[in-house]
Amino acid sequence: MDKYECVCGYVYDPATGDPDNGIEPGTSFTDLPGDWVCPLCGATKDNFEKMDG
Amino acid sequence: MYKPIEIADGIYSVGCRDWDIRDFHGYSTYEGTTYNAFLLLGEKNILIDTVKEKFAEEMLSNISRIIDPKKIDVVISNHTEMDHSGAIPKVMEFIGKDKPLYCSKMGKKNLKSHFHRDFNFQVVGNGEQIKIGNRTFAFLETRMLHWPDSMFTYLVDDAILFSSDAFGQHYSGDKFFDDEIGDEIIPHARKYYANILLHFSPRVQALLKDVGKMNLKIDMICPDHGIIWRDNPSKIIEAYDTWSKQEPTKKVVVIFDSMWDSTTKMARSITSGIESEDVHVRLMNTRKWHRSDIMTEIIEAGAIVVGSPTLNNSIFPVIADVMTYIKGLRPQNKIAAAFGSYGWSGEAVKILNNEFSEMKLDIIDEGVKVQYVPEEKDLNKCFDLGVKIAKTLKEKLSKR
Ligand SMILES: Cc1cc2nc3c(=O)[nH]c(=O)nc-3n(C[C@H](O)[C@H](O)[C@H](O)COP(=O)(O)O)c2cc1C
Ligand SMILES: [Fe+2]
Ligand SMILES: [Fe+2]
Ligand SMILES: [Zn+2]
Numbered sequence: 001m002d003k004y005e006c007v008c009g010y011v012y013d014p015a016t017g018d019p020d021n022g023i024e025p026g027t028s029f030t031d032l033p034g035d036w037v038c039p040l041c042g043a044t045k046d047n048f049e050k051m052d053g
Numbered sequence: 054m055y056k057p058i059e060i061a062d063g064i065y066s067v068g069c070r071d072w073d074i075r076d077f078h079g080y081s082t083y084e085g086t087t088y089n090a091f092l093l094l095g096e097k098n099i100l101i102d103t104v105k106e107k108f109a110e111e112m113l114s115n116i117s118r119i120i121d122p123k124k125i126d127v128v129i130s131n132h133t134e135m136d137h138s139g140a141i142p143k144v145m146e147f148i149g150k151d152k153p154l155y156c157s158k159m160g161k162k163n164l165k166s167h168f169h170r171d172f173n174f175q176v177v178g179n180g181e182q183i184k185i186g187n188r189t190f191a192f193l194e195t196r197m198l199h200w201p202d203s204m205f206t207y208l209v210d211d212a213i214l215f216s217s218d219a220f221g222q223h224y225s226g227d228k229f230f231d232d233e234i235g236d237e238i239i240p241h242a243r244k245y246y247a248n249i250l251l252h253f254s255p256r257v258q259a260l261l262k263d264v265g266k267m268n269l270k271i272d273m274i275c276p277d278h279g280i281i282w283r284d285n286p287s288k289i290i291e292a293y294d295t296w297s298k299q300e301p302t303k304k305v306v307v308i309f310d311s312m313w314d315s316t317t318k319m320a321r322s323i324t325s326g327i328e329s330e331d332v333h334v335r336l337m338n339t340r341k342w343h344r345s346d347i348m349t350e351i352i353e354a355g356a357i358v359v360g361s362p363t364l365n366n367s368i369f370p371v372i373a374d375v376m377t378y379i380k381g382l383r384p385q386n387k388i389a390a391a392f393g394s395y396g397w398s399g400e401a402v403k404i405l406n407n408e409f410s411e412m413k414l415d416i417i418d419e420g421v422k423v424q425y426v427p428e429e430k431d432l433n434k435c436f437d438l439g440v441k442i443a444k445t446l447k448e449k450l451s452k453r
Contacts, residue, residue: 008201009159040197040256 004029004048008041012048057115058229060281061211061273063094067115068277069108070225077136077223080248081343084241085225088136089277091215092116093208097126097186101206101215102277106139113147123148127185130156131217133163133202137277142168155185157194160202182209193264195219198256199249212272220289221245222279232284240349241279242289246296247352248345252383257297261290299385301355303450304333305442308347309360310340310369315394315426316360322432323358323392323421326439332446339371344378351379355446356388357414358438359405363395368404376408388446389414390438392421399424417445 001014012018012032017025018039023032029048037044057065068089074082088104090112098120104112116122125148130138133156141164145152154172156164161174177183179194189209196203198219206215222241228234250257274282274289282289305327309320320336327334335350351357357379361372368376389412391405402420409416421438423431 009162009196041201 001028003051005051006038006041006043007047008038008043010038010040011051012038057092057119060091060275060283061213064208064211064213065092065094065119066090066229066275066281067092067100067112067119068102069104069111069115071105071108072225080223080345082223084223086223086278087225089221089275089279089281090137091275092119092125093188094120095186095188097188098124099127099129099185099188100125100144101129101275102131102137102217103128103140103144105136106143109140109143112140113144126152128152128154129190129206129215130154130160130164131204131206131215132200132277133160133167134200134218135167137217138164138167141172142170145172155192157192157196157202157204159196159200160204163200163202177204195260198253198260207269212270214269214271214274214286216274216276218245218249218277220274220282220293221276224279229280230284231280231282231286231288234280238280239292242292243296243352244345244349245278246293247348248382251296251299251348251352252381254297254299254383254385257293261294261297296352299352300453301386301388301446301450302333302353303446304335304354305356305358305446306347306350306354307334307336307358307360308339308372308375309336309392310338310362310371311360311394312362312364312369313394313426315423316362316392318427318432319392319394319421319423319435320360322427322435323360323439323442326436326441327443328439329436330440330443330447332443339369339375344375347375348379348382351384351387354387355450356390356442357384358390358392358442359409360392361401361405362393363399363401366398366400368393368401372405376405380408380412383412385413387414388442388449389416390418390420390442392423392435392438394423394425394427396425417442 004012017023057067070087072085091101093099113122153175155175177192182191191207193205224241274286311317324336361368389409391402393401
């Protein structure tokens with residue numbers, strides 16, 4: 001599954017998810033709820049870009 | 054300009070004092086501030102951080118009292134905000150624009166977005182250790198403390214932490230070290246934390262844990278604003294631990310504004326009620342207190358009480374200003390209640406309660422609304438609200 005990078009540099013890795021905010025490991029970026037925000041800087045999903053490779 | 058100070062063997066503080074600044078991006082700075090920069094002499098001469106653009110010449114002149122600034126070989130940028138990066142273009146032009154500029158990955162990106170030009174960027178990774186000349190450095194990414202680019206530079210040989218904005222204070226004076234100024238500096242450091250870092254408290258906790266695990270020896274902390282912690286650096290680290298835990302204390306902050314002083318009367322009665330329970334209280338009129346000072350009080354409070362008259366079906370604009378500001382800084386573990394006088398529609402208390410619930414504060418009462426001018430029975434209700442807040446807070450604290 002693809003990793004996505006936030007404008008602040010945070011990387012969302014589906015393998016780890018975001019357990020602190022109730023996101024189970026194995027959740028793809030596209031399956032994240034629409035109101036999910038970057039756990040580092042608070043940016044919304046549209047501020048993320050798919051990473052190469 | 055001041056005589057550059059040798060803070061350790063071959064290491065000088067060469068930054069500038071901004072005696073006059075009173076509004077630092079919307080943060081009140083009654084005692085000005087400093088932009089600290091550090092010059093490290095050795096096989097390679099290294100400059101860590103710079104100053105605001107308009108102080109560039111002053112900094113270069115400070116440096117020239119020690120060495121010819123052209124002999125600087127390397128610049129390290131811990132943070133791209135313009136109070137520390139503003140002078141980078143001038144410095145690079147002066148010393149040779151192809152000289153290496155060390156920064157974090159986000160530092161490179163953000164320096165480009167600020168200056169729209171290239172430098173000889175040398176990106177350093179989190180935890181990376183490198184030798185520059187005869188000195189060994191370790192870099193620690195401190196992303197979102199408080200910008201994406203923020204990092205710490207740790208000088209391994211001397212156990213000195215160049216901590217960027219963290220552990221800083223907006224203070225400008227003729228004292229440069231913690232042992233010279235003593236505890237007088239702590240309120241300035243607390244204000245800095247409350248206004249710049251509070252919303253990143255979980256990351257501060259994580260960082261302190263990481264640093265604890267690394268068993269990093271820290272003999273001196275050099276922040277980019279204010280005094281240097283050389284006598285007892287653990288004091289400010291412990292303070293950060295306390296502030297970032299956001300433990301409530303036996304203190305209430307009552308914040309209000311008023312058009313015809315009805316809400317003022319209510320605020321005073323609530324304050325008396327709180328005091329009658331031997332709980333500390335600070336009554337703050339938002340037109341007399343700057344939002345950044347209100348924030349400094351809130352950080353240690355166990356409860357916030359906000360009062361606003363209703364104006365045009367909404368809360369008073371100055372209250373909205375303060376509420377927006379408080380909300381962004383995300384205070385946690387606090388009790389909250391609202392009050393206010395109104396004339397006909399009376400929306401203010403409801404709006405304030407909605408704000409509190411969005412802030413995830415613990416609303417312990419539906420609040421007190423009074424039509425027009427409060428009479429004795431209304432003020433008794435306010436007093437009782439004060440008592441209830443104080444009692445609830447004491448009970449909460451006794452369970453911790
Ligand atoms: C204390 C502080 C907090 C900031 N918070 C945010 C933020 O939450 N999100 C964001 O996108 N930018 C944030 N910024 C960055 C500013 O929006 C950015 O520096 C912008 O270019 C400033 O514009 P100005 O020059 O018009 O003030 C923050 C800047 C400061 C100084
Ligand atoms: Fe900053
Ligand atoms: Fe700064
Ligand atoms: Zn982010």
